[in-house]
Amino acid sequence: MSLIPEKPIVISPTLAATIGLEETVLLQLLQECRSHGSAQQSQGYDWINLSGEKLLSLAPFWREDDIRRLSMGLHEKGLLLIGGAPFSAQQDFRFAFNEAVAATAAPSTRAAKPSSQSSSQSSSQAPVQTPNTAPNSAKTIGTSWQPSQDAVRQLSQLGVTQTFAEQQIPQFVAYWRDRNVPRHSWESKFIKEVWRQWQQAEATSHRRRQEVAVSSEWRPSNDAMQILVRQGGINANFVEDAIPEFILYWRDRGDLSSTWDSKFIQHIRRQWQFYSGMMEQDSMPRAITANWQPKESVYDVLQMANINRQFAQQIIPEFVLYWQENGSPQCSWTTKFLQYVKRQWARHNQTQSTDTADGKQQGSNPKGRIRDRSIIDAVSDRSWAS
Numbered sequence: 001m002s003l004i005p006e007k008p009i010v011i012s013p014t015l016a017a018t019i020g021l022e023e024t025v026l027l028q029l030l031q032e033c034r035s036h037g038s039a040q041q042s043q044g045y046d047w048i049n050l051s052g053e054k055l056l057s058l059a060p061f062w063r064e065d066d067i068r069r070l071s072m073g074l075h076e077k078g079l080l081l082i083g084g085a086p087f088s089a090q091q092d093f094r095f096a097f098n099e100a101v102a103a104t105a106a107p108s109t110r111a112a113k114p115s116s117q118s119s120s121q122s123s124s125q126a127p128v129q130t131p132n133t134a135p136n137s138a139k140t141i142g143t144s145w146q147p148s149q150d151a152v153r154q155l156s157q158l159g160v161t162q163t164f165a166e167q168q169i170p171q172f173v174a175y176w177r178d179r180n181v182p183r184h185s186w187e188s189k190f191i192k193e194v195w196r197q198w199q200q201a202e203a204t205s206h207r208r209r210q211e212v213a214v215s216s217e218w219r220p221s222n223d224a225m226q227i228l229v230r231q232g233g234i235n236a237n238f239v240e241d242a243i244p245e246f247i248l249y250w251r252d253r254g255d256l257s258s259t260w261d262s263k264f265i266q267h268i269r270r271q272w273q274f275y276s277g278m279m280e281q282d283s284m285p286r287a288i289t290a291n292w293q294p295k296e297s298v299y300d301v302l303q304m305a306n307i308n309r310q311f312a313q314q315i316i317p318e319f320v321l322y323w324q325e326n327g328s329p330q331c332s333w334t335t336k337f338l339q340y341v342k343r344q345w346a347r348h349n350q351t352q353s354t355d356t357a358d359g360k361q362q363g364s365n366p367k368g369r370i371r372d373r374s375i376i377d378a379v380s381d382r383s384w385a386s
Helices: 011-017 019-035 051-058 062-077 105-112 117-123 130-136 149-157 164-181 186-209 222-231 236-253 260-281 296-304 311-316 316-326 332-357 375-380
Strands: 040-042 046-052 080-081 093-099
Touching: 011 019, 019 051, 019 062, 019 117, 019 149, 040 311, 040 375, 046 051, 046 311, 051 093, 051 130, 062 080, 062 222, 080 222, 117 316, 130 311, 149 186, 222 260, 236 332, 260 311, 296 311, 296 332, 316 332
Parallel strands: none
Antiparallel strands: 040 046, 046 093, 080 093
16 A cells, blocks of 8 residues: 555745745646646636635645635745635636746738748747736836725625725835835735735724723632632632722723733732731731731732722721720731721722712711721621631
């Protein structure tokens, strides 16, 4: 049994080094199709109509986009002429090699035997084919260059709107005028460039359609919670207490995003790093003193959560008084105070939002006290728990 069950594709190593290996393979496949197909001569070229599905079957290692890209590349290099739309598996692919076909002799020439002088003159004039010289000549783009209706129609078949294509013309012309680079086909270059920009614009538009503002009901997904709690070893209560401050910060900014979970994970990890460091420093349970003050690192964590330093300092006496009366010792008063401030900050802003919705003025509490709940709520608050 042969290791090569079908006819191999023979390519030229020199040509592959010149135009690229993939382009050379496609060129050889098209040459085989022309050899076994019936060509139609038009404007001095042999045109072949090949089924898109047939060409895909001859090259099972490529997808439809690959053949479209490579055929357009051969077209830009001036090696291949494409009639109609770019390659598509759903329609016939019309192509011709960019080489003129020898014209047949005129009837009057066959009627009489020409002299040697007239024969030499006609042979010297034979290579001059006016319709065939244009495709072979590369030229720079003109200031008033415009794509043909055929190019616009090809872009329309790819899904590009006519308005979008027309908007790209001035920039396209200005860009290539500055570079002064000659090309065989500016239309093929224009189609390729506009198609690329259209895909980028569609991707950007799709991404923006998925971006939303964070709402007051927002919660991290189960995947985000699993990453933080199970894999990251972060306390679940700590994560829950950070949700209101996260919502408040991004709601005030008014930003849109499609990656709120990622932002929340980064936010929690930064705060947890500070928090766990403070817990390692405080390990011995002890009662709170009358002159207790939080460590400076607490304000660093609060600043990361965009909580006002003055707000935290105002509730220190209330915090100390409660725990002096309670008398329970704690391992870390710093971390407990941090949890308490974050909880009260979220409740304080929620109260302000409610007052604003009811037509009340913000900042009506000049002393800055925020305990407007019952003693039962205060005692049952889990942010006080160790």
